[in-house]
Amino acid sequence: MHWKFTKMHGAGNDFVVLDGVRETIALTPERARKLAHRQFGVGADQILLVEPATRADADFRYRIFNSDGSEVEHCGNGARCFVRFVREQGLTDRNPVRAEIATGVITLDLRDDGSVSVEMGSTRFDPASVPFDASGLTPRIEGEAELWPLDVSGTATPDDANADPAHTAWVTVVAISNPHAVQVVDDVDTAPVAIVGPRVEHHPRFPRRVNAGFMQIVDRQQIRLRVYERGAGETLACGTGACAAVAAGIRRGLLDSPVQVHTRGGILTIDWDGAQLRMAGPTQTVFESTVDVDALIG
Numbered sequence: 001m002h003w004k005f006t007k008m009h010g011a012g013n014d015f016v017v018l019d020g021v022r023e024t025i026a027l028t029p030e031r032a033r034k035l036a037h038r039q040f041g042v043g044a045d046q047i048l049l050v051e052p053a054t055r056a057d058a059d060f061r062y063r064i065f066n067s068d069g070s071e072v073e074h075c076g077n078g079a080r081c082f083v084r085f086v087r088e089q090g091l092t093d094r095n096p097v098r099a100e101i102a103t104g105v106i107t108l109d110l111r112d113d114g115s116v117s118v119e120m121g122s123t124r125f126d127p128a129s130v131p132f133d134a135s136g137l138t139p140r141i142e143g144e145a146e147l148w149p150l151d152v153s154g155t156a157t158p159d160d161a162n163a164d165p166a167h168t169a170w171v172t173v174v175a176i177s178n179p180h181a182v183q184v185v186d187d188v189d190t191a192p193v194a195i196v197g198p199r200v201e202h203h204p205r206f207p208r209r210v211n212a213g214f215m216q217i218v219d220r221q222q223i224r225l226r227v228y229e230r231g232a233g234e235t236l237a238c239g240t241g242a243c244a245a246v247a248a249g250i251r252r253g254l255l256d257s258p259v260q261v262h263t264r265g266g267i268l269t270i271d272w273d274g275a276q277l278r279m280a281g282p283t284q285t286v287f288e289s290t291v292d293v294d295a296l297i298g
């Protein structure tokens with residue numbers, strides 16, 4: 001099965017993008033995982049599939065698969081690459097472009113300077129929306145935010161509400177469309193992302209797993225951020241993670257919109273008015289090629 005693909009990235013968060021408009025692309029979790037494999041495949045954090053819209057108020061359908069094959073609700077950096085892709089491929093000349101995602105329609109605007117701003121949709125902080133099982137936990141209140149004590153010892157069980165303070169991460173949970181758990185750290189460079197990240201991602205209190213954000217406050221309008229992504233591990237940048245971190249920081253009374261988010265792959269600018277999020281940042285098309293996906297052995 002030979003497919004054309006385009007390799008792209010948004011602030012170093014890299015993607016294989018597939019045109020499911022001009023050809024039928026039968027993307028499965030297994031094929032997504034093989035394409036994303038860094039050695040046996042093309043290599044990517046996520047696979048993005050562009051398809052015809054299934055609803056009248058959207059121009060295209062936009063589907064996202066993590067490198068572990070899981071299909072998810074949203075990808076912020078991917079959304080910016082998506083809008084660049086559909087214009088570069090001549091699939092539309094509309095601007096803004098409306099993309100149908102799992103939880104609704106988002107609006108994408110390609111600006112004259114080449115940056116792309118994305119209406120990221122609404123934000124929810126109630127545990128049920130994330131989803132996060134907060135039963136038996138008492139949150140710490142900071143500003144308007146709830147900080148939940150998460151046992152990150154690596155031996156957490158669903159009903160363990162008595163985490164050892166030395167192994168407790170105080171997280172704000174946020175649903176952008178996808179789930180995030182954001183904690184503030186003193187220095188992202190020394191934060192134990194590789195150890196605590198997977199423990200948060202797979203914590204039993206997140207029934208659909210979660211993206212784990214580690215945010216360092218630089219000043220009221222700048223943060224540094226690392227994200228251990230659900231289904232992909234640490235990436236150089238995470239668009240929805242940047243949105244979740246900024247919304248959490250503003251609710252905690254630590255940040256003022258707009259916020260510059262310094263990631264390892266580049267700078268994202270996030271605006272949040274308490275309801276709608278807007279994200280702007282860089283995108284790049286790296287190369288185009290074809291791949292016989294069923295011949296991959298990964």
Ligand SMILES: N[C@H](CCC[C@H](N)C(=O)O)C(=O)O
Pocket residue numbers: 013045046064066072073074075076077078178179211229230231232235237238239240241
């Ligand atoms: N790993 C995320 C999907 C990709 C999000 C990230 N790459 C972004 O730019 O928002 C999840 O499982 O929800």
